[in-house]
Amino acid sequence: MTEGTLYGLCSAVLVGLGLFGLIMHPEPLRKILAFNLVGGGVFLLFGVVARKGAAAGLGGDPVPQALVITGLVVAFAATALAVALLARLFQETGRATLQADE
């Protein structure tokens, strides 16, 4: 097994772990956290594809690597927006959890 495959399997487990947290945690902040964990796994899978495409004297294919950089920035922007939405929910209702209306 090569290093690339090892990290690829790691990314597969990370996506599963994050998805589990996303479904099971009732607090939205933990869901945001779990979602970022899934993101880390997906980006890593891209990195493995890039690594397996090493050619022309490069350690990896630069195109997926650049895509991941773009993805990281967009993931941060989405996280900031989600956190702001959650803070506003807390301001309005005094709660930071998602619950069915009583």
Next chain:
Amino acid sequence: MAFDIGLVTLVLGVAAWTIGARETFAAVVGFVAYGLLLALVWVRLAAPDVAMTEAALGSGLTGGLLLGASTRLARTDGPAAIEKPSAIMRLAAAVLCTLVSAGLAALVLLMLEPAPTLAPRAMANIAATGLSNPVTAVLMAYRAIDTLLETVVLLLALVGVWSLARDRVWGGLPGPYHRADPHGLLTFTAQILVPIGILIGIYIFWVGSVAPGGEFQGATVLAAMWIIASMAGLVDAPPVTRRWLRLALIAGPALFFAIGLAGFAIAGGFLAYPESHAKLLILMIEVPVTLSIATTLALLVAGPPERAPAR
């Protein structure tokens, strides 16, 4: 290989901690460690540019944002108020997530070796861009349109965050004011660290054309320096209606778009650069884009306006 196995074990362990920890604060600390370990993984995957972005943005800035949120939203509901998912739900989620992981693992094992790659084409044309870092060449030349749209996405996210402000504080100052002891450790650290950090941020941006680095990594470091200074109470965010602030935010995307349009006239296509001046044009885009991204990132962390403007 032994190092890689150890690293994977650590990454998975920290990830499990992030999901399983009882306290949200502890989970966020786990997430920061997760990001830093992933940065090491990126170095092992021969992607130092991504490693820098992951460490600065994925771990640092995201971690700071979530740490702030976890302390502000702490202890809002007792444990009793939170509905625990039932055992059946738990089992179903575990089965689903295992299936997803297994599917992805199968894809990894069935992956072509070597994978289809654009690396030879990226290297064959790199001389025309005047750059020598292939990742920067992809970001600024081959796929410049992605980068242009990304700067717009950042602005849209900021518009979204700002529009969550309450009506009476609109036009005010973003986020809470941080008060720190002027003779305390935080202020001292900020005074020493920020000038050095600004220099490092500019260097990372500048060196990006020939070595790992670039505008996103540099801008993130610059934004982080502003956040440290504001946490120490040395600087405060300006009111969001300030004209110079708005100009700083849109200068990058606007100039990027303008040079892209000029490409029609001087090189026969949107975002095309004439070969003789490619590097100069890329630099002309990168400087304002770095400034705009740094400003946007810092304001995204600061959050929506919370303090009414001074009358």
